[in-house]
Amino acid sequence: MSIWTVSGRVKDVALAASREQLATLTLYRKGESDLLHRDGMWFLLATCEVPEPEPNSDPVEFLGIDLGIVNIATTSDGEIIAGRALNRLRVRERGLRAKLRKKNTPSARRRLKKRRGKEARRARDINHKIAEHVVAEAERTGRGIALEELTGIRERVRLRKPQRATLSSWAFAQLGSFIRYKARQAGVPVVYVDPAYTSRTCAECGHIDKANRVAQARFACRNCAFVDHADRNSSRNIRARAQVLWRCGAPSTAPASPRRPRWDWTQAQHHRQ
Template identity: 50%
Template structure:
C-alpha cells in the first residue's frame, strides 16, 4: 500500500470543505430589442476590458485598486459604462492576469523559451467581443416567481428578461445563489451562469469502497466488475475527426464556423457521457453505503511517452472531467471520495501483493506470476484502488496528534 503526502492532502481538503460551488446555467429568452441591448452591452464591456488590459500591461499595474484608479473614469466616459459595470470590468481584467500568472508558474504555457510562453508574456490580454461578462447583484437582479431578470445594459436598465430552467435548477437558484452571474452569448443564444454555494451534507462513514479504474479503451471499470466501454466514444471521435479534416480542406469562413460548432457539439457529447457514467457509479455507492476511490492521475500526460499514432487519442482522453464529475456528485449526496496513488495498480496482485510487469501480458488480461490469480486487468486495477482506499481512509480520519 502506497499513500503519498500529496494524496493525503487532497483527501483532507475534500473532507474539510463545507461549501460546494455549483454553476447553474439558465437560458434567456430576450425579445429582439432586448437581445440587441445585451449584445451592445457585451461588446462595450469587452472593448473596455481590452483597453484596461492594454493600460495594465503598459504600466504594469496588475492590482485591482491601482488599475481602478487609473482607468475607472475613462471606462465610464469613453465606453458608456456605469459605475458598477466599470468596477466589474476592472476585476475581470485583474482576474485574467492572475490566471495567466498562475498558468505560467504551473508551466501550462510551456517553458520560457517556447513560442506560446513568449507570446503570452509579450502582449496584453485581449477579450473577444462576445466574451462572458460578470454582473453582481447591483447590475443584475433575479425575480424567481416570474422567472425573469432585470439587467443593466448600455441602453438602460432592461427589466423583464425571461429565462427558462428546470424545476431543480430554479430551486437551486432560490436557495443557494450567491455572488456574480455571467452573461454569455453562445451561438446566437443567451445564457446566465449563476454561482450557487451549496452546503455539503455530512460525509457518511463508508462501509466499504468502490474502486474506479479510468482508461481509454474502457472509460471506467469498477471493482464490482461494472465496465463502461469507450468504444462508442472513440468511434464518434474518429467520425468527427474525418469531418473536421473535410471542413479544414475547404478553407472558407463558412467551414471555420461549422468547425467551431462541431467542436462544441463534440465537447457536449463527451460531457454527457461522463455525466452518465459518474451518475451511475455515485448512485450505486449511495445505495450501498460505500465510498468512491479513483487513481490520482495528475500530470500523467507529462509522465508518459507515447508513439505518434497514440498522441491524439491520449491528449483527448477525458479522464480529468470524469474524476471531477465523480467528486462533486459524491460530495453532493454525502458519499466519501478519495484519490489514491496510481502506481502499479494494473500490475499488482491484490491477493498476494506480487508486482511485476509480466503480471499483465496484454492490455485486457491479468495473471499473477506468483499465485496464479487471473482476471480482467481493469477489474484487478479497480480492486487495487479499492484496497488502497481502505488503508488511506485510516490516515484521513485519524485524529490529529495533540500539540
C-alpha cells in the same frame, strides 16, 4: 426574472429550466446573475450557495475507479462505463476534423470550429453522466470513492501515436473534478492513490509482474493463476490502496499539486500484510 437594459429595467422575463434547477434557484440563489449570449441563445448564470451535507466519516468500503483509454471508467464492481463504441465515434470525429484542417477554406474553418464545440460538449455530457452514476452508487451503498492520482499522466505514459491522440483528446481532469464536486455534494469521501503498478499487480495475491497483463483487457497472474478483466483488476487494486490509506488517516481530498509527496506503496503493502 428582471433585466437592466439601456432603456431601463425589463420585468417578468420568462426563463426555461429543469424542475431541479428552478428549485435550486428558489432556495439557494445569492446575489446578482449574469446574462450570457452564445450561439444565438441566451443563458442565465446564477450563483447558488447550496449547504453541504455531513460527510460520511465511516465508509463501509471504497468503490475503486480505473480511468483508461479503451474504457473511460471501470469500477471495482466490474461495471465498464463508456467503452469501445464511444472511442470509435471519437476516432471518426478526429478524422473529420483532420480533413477540415487540411482543406482550410473559410467554410471548412467554420465547420471545424462547430465540430470542436460539439465534441467538447459531448465529452462534458458523458463525464457528467459517469460522475453522477459513480457518486450515486457510492452514496447508495455507503462507500467512498477511490481514484488514481492522474496528475501529469500525459508526461508519464508511453504510447503509440494513435493512442497519444486518444489520450490527449479526453478530459480526464474534468471527469475527476466532476466526481470530486458531486461527491462533496453527496457527502461521499474521495481518496486519491498512487497509480504505480495497479495494472500489473494481482488483486488476489499482490504479485507484481509485467507479464501479468496478458492483453489490454485480460489479466492473468503468473503466481496464483487468478484471471480477470484487466481494468477491473486495476480498479480492485485502487480500492485496496484507498482502504489502506483511509485506515492510515488519509484526507478525503484531491491532490494539491504535482509535487506533493508520493505514497510509499511498499510500506502500504507491508501494512496490508
